[in-house]
Amino acid sequence: MPMPTETDATSPKHLRDKYAIVGVGETTYTRGSGMTTRALGTWAVRNAIEDAGLKASDVDGMLSYQSGDSTFSTFIAGDLGLRLNFYMDVFGGGSSTEALVGMAMGLIEAGMCKTVAIFRAMNGFSQVRIGGTGARAAAPVSGDMLHMRAYGWQSAGQMFSPTFMRHMHDYGTRPEQVAAVKAIHSEHASNNPKAFYKKRFTVDEVLASRIICKPLHLLDCCVETDNGTALIVTSADRARDCRHPRTLIRGVVGRCSKPRTDMHYQHGPISTVAGHYARDILWPNAGVGPEDIDATGSYDAFTFTTMLQLEDYGFCKKGEGGNYVSDGTIRLGGRRPNNTSGGHLCEGYTHGLNMVIENVRQLRHDADDSCPMGADGKRQHTYDYREGGCRQVKKCELTANLGWANPGTGSAMVMRRD
């Protein structure tokens, strides 16, 4: 594809288009997997290797992320018979996916390994609940948590809400604007046979659902699910031998933060999130700008997180996020659909990895919807986005994933179709 005119790029760009995501794999998005995280991770990595058309012996690197709730690379590699030249399991949830893709590029560039599997395996509903209930709520309160959990301020929704509220205060953002994110993602999920929640919701239904913690209604919050998800990263040259059209990585920014990572609220404006800083790395590295992007994957732990990131990465003017997410732009058929799988609000919760999987499929022009298979074994996309129909974005050439850890930290990645 012809690329847009290069923007001013002061950052190193020699890795632009030199690495690719060649395989994606996942397990069923479910509640009650009936499997260990070790089994979930094994299935997801196996599926990703097979999707890439690779053999076990082709994969010699492994990265994963978790927060004391999952298995380790050693067991997945052992179970699948991979001999690794590099592996590492890092601590982290949201925003880890894009950051680890960047690390995989660096590892391969440094000659430490050739092809890297990245996985996240979690029983986020049936074992360690991400909402902060269960085991996490029962642990003694100590250290930095003395200034948080002692106030009944511990779940992600509770912790992020001062940012969401202040955005409404500062910019007049309205509840119904933000609720549109759930309504639109639920439309997308209704065209995704593997989504955990396929039901379509209206803005009114979101606003009528019970308040969890203001400004969040139940339906402003993502689902908790059990699932394993995986990606395979390798060089653009090796990617030529893989099964699918190449998905090239244009640029990555990883775990970019606002000041005061110990407690980001000390440094305002608190209605601004880490994307405000990350965009100055992402766009110059990628050599494109937000206006060039065909589809986004803006992390939807909550409806608000999608909006805040799209705004601070520059998809609209600061303060106009409420309008951007409710005017039809982010809907399938709109100018720039977001989370076409239904995302964390509907498809399932994987700390961001499934949103990268979705954009890889979009760039392959192979979204796994219910469109009929052609004689060539490829889906014949209808671009009819009514319920139960197509979810492939027309002419999808460039995507951006915006990963969220919290208001103070985020990661992002731009990918393109070859």
Added chain:
Amino acid sequence: MGIQATYLGMPLHIDDLDVENLAYFKHCAAHDFHLQKCSACGLLRYPPTTACPWCMSPKSQWVPVDARGAVHSYTEVHHAIQPAFKAHSPYLVLLVDLDTQKGKPTQHEALRVMGNLTTPEGKLAPPDMVKKVGIGTRVRMVFADAGPGIAIPHWTIDEGAKQPDRPWRYPQE
């Protein structure tokens, strides 16, 4: 020596190595709010840290701080997670800009101190009090005793302060 206590059904633990939190909560136990003041650049900081976030100096002194300010943002929790909070729902978690050092060292910085909205006695606020408070409400610090060597700092409406006509609250009650 470390501290063990129980507060609203939650086990609290401060390790004996955690000298910053031990000092912070020891002052709270005396109902006296103190923060670390950097010995090099003179800036106060919150929450307790092991070095100065502005100049990296590891040296600081604990100094008394006037704990009054205005609500910068908040959340009103209706679905409590900790069992002891359920009886008090909805409860407010407040992020309060202290008047002290507001706008320093740069325009949008402030000592933003967490706390629940409580009665003057440090009990989680009843529903009619919760409804009065929003962004801009003037508050003062009070303490809830949790055990020897530890009290939890909270916020209550500052009865003596001039309050905004209408503090900003989330539009849906």
